[in-house]
Amino acid sequence: MEIRAEKLEDVKEIRAVNVAAFGRENEANLVDQLRGIDNTFSFVAIESEQIVGHIFFSPVEIIGGYSEQLIMLGLAPLAVLPQYQRQGFGSLLIRHSLKKCSDLGYKAVVVLGYPEYYSRFGFISAKDKGLKCEYLVPDDVFMVLELQNGALDGYCGTVKYRSEFQECE
Numbered sequence: 001m002e003i004r005a006e007k008l009e010d011v012k013e014i015r016a017v018n019v020a021a022f023g024r025e026n027e028a029n030l031v032d033q034l035r036g037i038d039n040t041f042s043f044v045a046i047e048s049e050q051i052v053g054h055i056f057f058s059p060v061e062i063i064g065g066y067s068e069q070l071i072m073l074g075l076a077p078l079a080v081l082p083q084y085q086r087q088g089f090g091s092l093l094i095r096h097s098l099k100k101c102s103d104l105g106y107k108a109v110v111v112l113g114y115p116e117y118y119s120r121f122g123f124i125s126a127k128d129k130g131l132k133c134e135y136l137v138p139d140d141v142f143m144v145l146e147l148q149n150g151a152l153d154g155y156c157g158t159v160k161y162r163s164e165f166q167e168c169e
Contacts, residue, residue, distance in 0.1 A: 001089070003096040006042035006054075011035070013051040014044065021079035031077065033164040034058050039073070041104075043097045045080070045089045053080040053089040055097050058164075060110055062131065064157020072108040073101060074161055094121050098147065107151035110144045110159050118143050130156030 006014060011032075018028035034040050037058065045053030057073040075097075080089045098121065101109060110126060111118055112133065123143035126132065129152045133142040142159075146152055 001092065002046045003043055003092055004046070006044055010044055010051060014042070014054045017051055017054045017081055018077060018079045020081050021085075022077070027077040027079065030164060031056050033167065034162065037162070039071075041073070041097065041101065043093055043100070045093050047084065047089070052084040053093050054078075055090075055093040057097065057101060057109065058162055060162075061160050062155055062157040063134075063160050070108065070151070070155060071106050072110065073106050074159075075109050075111040075113075076161075076165075078113075091120070098145070102147040107148050108144055108146050110142065112137060112142055115140045115143065118145075121145065126159065132158050134158050134160050 014031065015028045018031060019025055021027075031042070031054075034056065035042065039059040041057040043055050044051045055075065055078045057075055060072055060074040062070060062072075078090055078093065098109065110131070111123060112135070115125070123145045125139055126142045126144040127139045129144050129146075131144060131152070144152065
């Protein structure tokens with residue numbers, strides 16, 4: 001298995017992975033709309049020369065109290081073809097991509113997802129760090145991971161996603 005950055009020729013396969021994983025086009029449409037925007041990152045998992053998984057990151061901002069500009073990302077979506085789920089592809093995509101984001105200087109990542117899954121990678125409730133989601137979601141499903149210890153010290157407020165997220169609901 002290989003994890004690598006998305007290439008131009010991967011677009012069609014990435015779309016198919018997202019549609020298959022979620023059973024709808026919303027997430028695939030979101031990725032298509034966000035692709036090419038500054039500070040977005042897309043990685044794929046390849047098995048037997050086929051893209052079987054995909055992870056995408058886009059910039060988010062904190063509205064409210066903060067001490068300086070914080071460079072952080074939102075993880076969404078994470079998709080694995082149904083026949084490859086529960087085989088570690090999602091975990092490898094997350095670990096690989098979080099390391100790349102950290103290496104590029106990003107300080108934190110937020111995600112809306114299952115706490116029992118994302119906590120394995122160090123994500124905690126964003127509420128514990130003084131952050132809330134712009135969407136009405138339970139506190140436990142909106143999580144954050146500091147890529148640098150103490151990166152969120154002195155920050156609080158509402159995390160705002162790009163407007164494309166509202167268009168793809």
